[in-house]
Structures are given as C-alpha cells and as structure tokens.
Amino acid sequence: MPHGGDIYRNKVNIDMSVNLNPYPIPDSIFLALNIGIKASKAYPDIDQQSVRGALSSIDDMDSSCCLAGNGASELIMAVTAAIAPKKALIIGPAFSGYKRALSRLDDCEVRYIGLTEKNGFEFTIDAAGSIPADTDLICIADPVSHTGKNIDDAVLDKILDYSKEHGISLILDESFFFLSERMGEYVRRDTAAYIKRCPALYIIRSFTKLFALPGIRMGYLISQPENIERVKRQLPEWNLNLPAQYCIQECAKLLKEGSFVYDSLKLISKGRSVLKQGILDAGYTVFDSDTVYLCFKADPGLYGYMLGHGILIRDLKNEECLGDGYYRIAVKTEAENAEFLRLLMNRAAGSTDGK
Secondary structure, three states: OOOOOOOOOOOOOEEOOOOOOOOOOOHHHHHHHHHHHHOOOOOOOOOOHHHHHHHHHHOOOOHHHEEEEOOHHHHHHHHHHHHOOOEEEEEEOOOHHHHHHHHOOOOOEEEEEEOOHHHOOOOOHHHHOOOOOOOOEEEEEOOOOOOOOOOOHHHHHHHHHHHHHHOOEEEEEEOOHHHOHHHHHHHHOOHHHHHHHOOOEEEEEEOOOOOOOOOOOOEEEEOOHHHHHHHHOOOOOOOOOHHHHHHHHHHHHHHHOOOHHHHHHHHHHHHHHHHHHHHHHOOOEEOOOOOOEEEEEOOOOHHHHHHHOOEEOEEOOOOOOOOOOEEEEEOOOHHHHHHHHHHHHHHHOOOOOOO
C-alpha cells in the first residue's frame, strides 16, 4: 500500500511502518482532546480564529498567514487544486500523496527529479540546478521523503530564489521537520522571511507525527495571506473538528514551551543510531537520516519475513526512484527496536523461524 500503518488487514505486534514520535504523549494533549469532545455539541469555528492565532505565534507572524487542515494530506490536495499546475515537478523519492493530489488535476504533467543512491539520496546543489524553467509547481520535503535527510540551507536558498525568479509555486513539506535534527537549529530559520521572499511558497507542517496522534488529523499551512484565501476556497467550510482544534492549540503551546521537542529529539537520535548500527551489522545498506525513520536496502523477501513475525515495516518497492529491496522503518521504543534488530540478524544469518 502507498502508506504504512495497515494494521487492519495484518496481524501486527510492532508497527514500524508509521513514523511517529516514540516519546510519551503529554497528558495535556489528552486533556485538550477531552475538552474538545465535550465542546462538540457546537460547530467548530469556521474561521479557526484561536487555532490560527496559536499557529502563527510559533513563527511570530500574522494569523492570516496560517491555516489548519485535516492532516497534511488534505492541505496538499487543497494547495495543488488552488495552484492547478500544468507542469509539476516532484523531487523523489517522495511521499505518494503529491502524485495522488496532482493526478486529480486535468492536463497536469508530472515530472520527477530522482535523487540517487550514489550520494545517499541527498538533495544537492546540482539536483536543484536541474529544475526546468517551465515548471509550474515543485513539490519537495524537508527532511527528504523516505530517507529523512534534512535539506542543506544553501540548497533550499537556491530553490527559493529559482522559484521566485521563474514564477514557480513551491510546496515545501515540513511534516517531519519538528522531528528532525534541524529543529535543534530552529531559531535560525525565519519562516516569515521565507514566505515574504518567495511569494508562491506553501509550507505544510504536521503535528500528527510530533505528537504521535495519526488518528487526530492535524496539519497546517503557512503562506502569504492571498494564497491562504485561495486554498481555503478548496476546502469544506468546517474542515477541522473541535477536538482537533483544541488539540492543535495545545500542540502549538507545547512546541514553544518546555522541553518536549528536545527530549523527543534526544530519544530519537539515540534510537536511530542503534538501529543504523544494527542494520549495518546485519550486512545491509542504510542511508543517513536526520529524523524518526531510516531507509535501508536489504533482500526482497524481508517484508514478508518480518510480517510473519508480527513486525510491519514499510516496503518501498513501488515508490518512484526506489524499487525491490528498499525499506523504511520508524524509530520505536528501545524494546521494539531491539526485537526488530534481533529478527533482522536472524534473517541475515539465514534463519527462517526468527528464534
């Protein structure tokens, strides 16, 4: 399937196919959800006034530059519909949602720039320089989809300047940015300056991953006010339910206050290092990541082997720029990571029973 998390049709004890923060969810999040449930006798605020205010405070910008959505996927659909490009470019390997959203549009040609295994699928200056000038829309993620490597600032600067120069719209998907190493340098990124610098820049973020609540869809968009209004016209009047509204406000507060994000990054970094070394010890190829998941290359039968032992991993064989033998796993708890590595070593040693 194009997404992970298919626990409904598989017998799964450990789901490593979805990339969620392994750090415990704060109690205040559940409190906010309960408040939202109790308030649900009323309609949600159609203008999202409190939510947009909370989101804009994260980057110290006007609330007219922010809009919450029913997950990042909804916003990707709405942004692509608002732009209606004729020639779109996806930097791959990439989240399948970009292609899915673009395929709904009439007469939209979808192109790819495929990052290469030779340099670990890293998005480089050379790759940034190969974007055709007749492109209407670029879709890119930071960190890069599937491999999880943050984009270098110099590369992102080049993309922003190129997009502005040629009048190209740019979707910058930062769904995993809050769970990436670059978050440790967050004060250096001036998001408000970015959207002023590139008028057709659409930054999409997600709280779903950071707060490990994929069942509560929580995404948001940052762009110039006129772009926000254009995107709003592609959405239902009430695209956000009340529990999500209350939860997003608490998420924004936690992002600014306390140590939740930095404690999460510390745990993720430790778990990622253990998993990376274990994959290497098993004799497989693993690619550098700055976030909560790892992409690696192993034998084509690994997905079925792991699922047979109750562990669901992400098979990337049908993804653009990848193929058979590429997989992605999430950083989980210490015990779950250890069980995955135990089975992986058994697989590498030729064992079939996982004992």
